[in-house]
Amino acid sequence: MDVDIRKATINDLVRVQELNLKLFEKEYEEWDSLLDLNWTFSEVGTKYFADRISVDEGFVFVALVNNEIVGYLCGGLTKAEEYRKLPVVAELENTFVLEKFRSSGIGGKMYAKFIEWCKAKNVGKVRVEATAQNELAINFYRNNGFRDYTLVLESDL
Numbered sequence: 680m681d682v683d684i685r686k687a688t689i690n691d692l693v694r695v696q697e698l699n700l701k702l703f704e705k706e707y708e709e710w711d712s713l714l715d716l717n718w719t720f721s722e723v724g725t726k727y728f729a730d731r732i733s734v735d736e737g738f739v740f741v742a743l744v745n746n747e748i749v750g751y752l753c754g755g756l757t758k759a760e761e762y763r764k765l766p767v768v769a770e771l772e773n774t775f776v777l778e779k780f781r782s783s784g785i786g787g788k789m790y791a792k793f794i795e796w797c798k799a800k801n802v803g804k805v806r807v808e809a810t811a812q813n814e815l816a817i818n819f820y821r822n823n824g825f826r827d828y829t830l831v832l833e834s835d836l
């Protein structure tokens with residue numbers, strides 16, 4: 680399968696949002712019914728993705744198979760904790776590949792482009808947050824060199 684990875688342009692905005700909504704729907708159904716399924720195409724959500732595509736501190740990569748976008752990876756430089764002595768930090772904020780294209784290296788190829796982007800920006804640490812129950816995604820990140828750092832716990836009152 681021929682896969683082309685490139686930076687998204689503003690013309691890809693709606694397709695990236697469509698894929699993000701699929702990610703939200705998956706997480707909503709499987710783990711987090713508090714997710715707002717209207718966020719992705721809201722004004723705030725649209726601005727978030729448009730910014731990540733357009734500003735220098737952000738990135739969105741898209742994966743194309745037969746000229747169709749089948750996955751994306753999005754994030755940007757992030758403000759890190761002031762109480763840690765950190766280098767420039769970038770965050771992989773969300774990523775999704777259509778189910779029938781998974782496990783054939785597309786996510787890994789987008790991740791490699793992200794690392795290239797980071798190196799060009801002098802990034803010294805990359806981070807990602809994942810839903811704790813999303814073991815497959817956590818394995819994907821661990822296989823790409825991430826190590827566990829914090830664990831966020833919640834309790835309903």
Ligand SMILES: CC(C)(COP(=O)(O)OP(=O)(O)OC[C@H]1O[C@@H](n2cnc3c(N)ncnc32)[C@H](O)[C@@H]1OP(=O)(O)O)[C@@H](O)C(=O)NCCC(=O)NCCS
Nearest residue numbers: 773774775776780781782783784785786787815816818819
């Ligand atoms: C995580 C994801 C982007 C990786 O993309 P990919 O193209 O499947 O990645 P690769 O082919 O390079 O790596 C495959 C590995 O990713 C992991 N993986 C993570 N989620 C997976 C899923 N839902 N289905 C299959 N593999 C998944 C597995 O460890 C897999 O290894 P395997 O093929 O040996 O089973 C993709 O699987 C996906 O969209 N998952 C659902 C959405 C998600 O969980 N996103 C991350 C939360 S922000």
